[in-house]
Amino acid sequence: MSMLAPFFLAGALAVAAPILFHLIRQQPKGAVPFSSVMFLREVPPKLTRRSRLDQWPLLLLRALALLLLAAAFARPFLRGAADQLNNTPVRRIAILIDRSASMQREDLWAQAIQKAEAVLTDLSAQDQFAVFVFDTQTDRIWETSQAATSDERQSALALQALTELQPTWRATDLGAALREAADWAQWPTEPRTPGEDDSEPVSRNQPPGPANIVLISDLQDGSKIDALQQNTWPEQVSLDIRRVVPNAKGNATAIVMNDQTLDNLQTSTVADSDRKLPVRVVNSKLASQFDLTLQWKDASDKQTIQIEADATQIVRLAPPADTATSIVLSGDDSPFDNTVHWVAPEKRSYRLLHVGTPQDDPRESLFYYLERVPLDNATRSVSIESVETAQLPSDLDPRECPLVVVGDVANTDAFTNAIQTYTEAGGRVLFVMDASDDASDVLACIETITNDKSLSAKEASVEDYAMWSRVDFSSPLFASMADPQFNDFSKIQFWKHRDVSGLEEADWNILATFDSGAPALAQSGNVWLLTTGWQPSSSQLALSTKFIPLMAQLFAGNERAASYVAGHVVGTPLPWPPVEGAELVRSDGESSPYEKSSDANFIDRPGVHQLKLPNEDPITFASNLAESESQTDAMDEDTLERLGIGLGEAATTEKLTQATLQLRDRELESNQRLWQWLLLAAIGMLVIETLWGGRYAKRIA
Secondary structure: OEEOOHHHHHHHHHHHHHHHHHHOOOOOOOOOOOHHHOOOOOOOOOOOHHHHOOOHHHHHHHHHHHHHHHHHHOOEEOOOOHHHOOOOOEEEEEEEEEOOHHHHOOOHHHHHHHHHHHHHHHOOOOOEEEEEEEOOOEEEEEEOOHHHOOOOOHHHHHHHHHHOOOOOOOOOOHHHHHHHHHHHHOOOOOOOOOOOOOOOOOOOOOOEEEEEEEEEEOOEOOOOOHHHHOOOOOOOEEEEEEEOOOOOOOOEEEEEOOOOHHHHHOOOOOOHHHOOEEEEEEEOOOOOOOEEEEEEOOOOOOEEEEOOOOEEEEEEEOOOOOOOOEEEEEOOOOHHHOEEEOOOOOOEEEEEEEEOOOOOOHHHOHHHHHOOOOOOEOOEEEEEEEEOHHHOOOOOOOOOOOEEEEOOOOOOHHHHHHHHHHHHOOOEEEEEOOOHHHHHHHHHHHHHHHOOOOOEEEEOOOOOOEOEEEEOOOOOOOHHHOOOOOOOOOOOOEOOOEEEEOOOOOOOEEEEEEOOOOEEEEEEOOEEEEOOOOOOOOEOOOOOOOHHHHHHHHHHOOOOOOOOOOOOEOOOOOOOOOOOOOEEEOOOOOEEEOOOHHHHHHOOOOEEEEEEOOOOOOEEEEEEOOHHHHOOOEOOHHHHHOOOOEEOOOOOHHHHHHHHHHHHHHHHHHHHOHHHHHHHHHHHHHHHHHHHHHHHHHHHO
């Protein structure tokens, strides 16, 4: 027999009370003093055998009633043979380990391995678990299968797989990792086909137990958690956070400012003393070091910076030596992110060619507004030229001239062949229908280039003005204007345009239409067709804020990516498309092909790397850490709790076993209810004791 509340058995000590009461002899009451005996010495009565205990049956009834009451409050129950088995619920645990760049600090990765080992060694043979590691992406490195749940080596093998890994230099996408781990941690609710790892949630007779995620991370403030706002967190999954903590809490970082200030570095009109690289130095809230130095690597000149905690300061560095490719920040608590790699931008020269006849009024020509579009930046210099149709070169190189704008068309084989050869080589051509009498010539040229014979055009009937009613913002051409504050085209009025039919049948991609439904801008391969002009006599397009980004994107969409990539972050795609025969050379000298997008994962660390393209000069570029990885201040756990995540410590095997036994004992005791019988017996003893005591009192009287 077992007791649910055995401490109530201490109440059995009350059995001593009846015994004491039986041993106490009551003194006679109402004694009358006599003068004749006042001088005699009082002698207490001598105890006899009969005066020690009286009425044994009455004493036993009272003692037994107290014992039965104590046993009833202890809530006893009986265990059968089947109840002796250990039916501890099977746990489902996802171990989620951070291996982002911030885990490169001090011994954080060693701490993470130790904490993971503590979780793995506590697992029982029946528990189901998976080990995830994450940075910008989440990888499942181990998972127990249903067929192997009895293998006691599962935990050891998972730990071995984990110790073979090292933290990466990528950023932290905590939200996506938690979402994937939560999806795995939930017990399957629908039956699945036999043979799947999760086809049955438990084995033998073990019931499904708690579902937990054990997150092992420094939980730094720069972690991305956007994915947690997309779906509701599953209620049955709780999150157990086990932090790894560095000795140095603060951190400072240097970030090269890659904005318009860099243009000054390449502008010849800027004085030599002003050609300095702006670097933003940020000190964290918990920083304890305030005197920092900034210098080019291996350079003797240093700049001393005094910066308070939670402060930002802009420092301008003098131009580096030809061999310098990195900036070093020293004097910091955490030096893991104190080297910033940088490659000086190399300007390339490009042309934008306009084909058209000069107008008497320059303001009514397409070229007048086109040549005023600012296309120069830190990595390119663009000259905008205009030629007549007869002067169009036959050997245009798309790498040197990414875009040709055709306003007038010559109905000659030489002109058409030159345009066709240019587009086949990868060049972009924008045909602009700015006059109705040129529409037929434009369509004839387009039909020859695209082999589409179903196009026809006529002058559209516009009563007052027309507007663009539909714009495809999923197109790269309009993607930069997709934000609600930029996507309003309704204020641009068009006085006249051409109604071109047959574009839908010819599989053209129509990117913008007028309010009448007529196509306004369409694309077929490298050929673009604008059915109106942008000069004031045709529309307000050239005078609107949409004209510059529209032309800039048309030009940049075919521009060869610049050799300077100031903003490339480790773990993000490269800005150059993969090419057959291309090769990536990492800063450590290792090389790998770059023939598909996934090959960019080879650039897995900060440094200065090279991309070798067939028949072209190598491209040198710098890769750095994501800025968010330098935000190492600890994130408040309330941030996750406010997103609906249930926080709680994952129960150990011992605690879960004890809790299961207690729950089972309560269920047995509740079903058996032995305490009721004991209580009835105690009441029966008290009734008998009352009757017996009354009878005894009458007999004495």
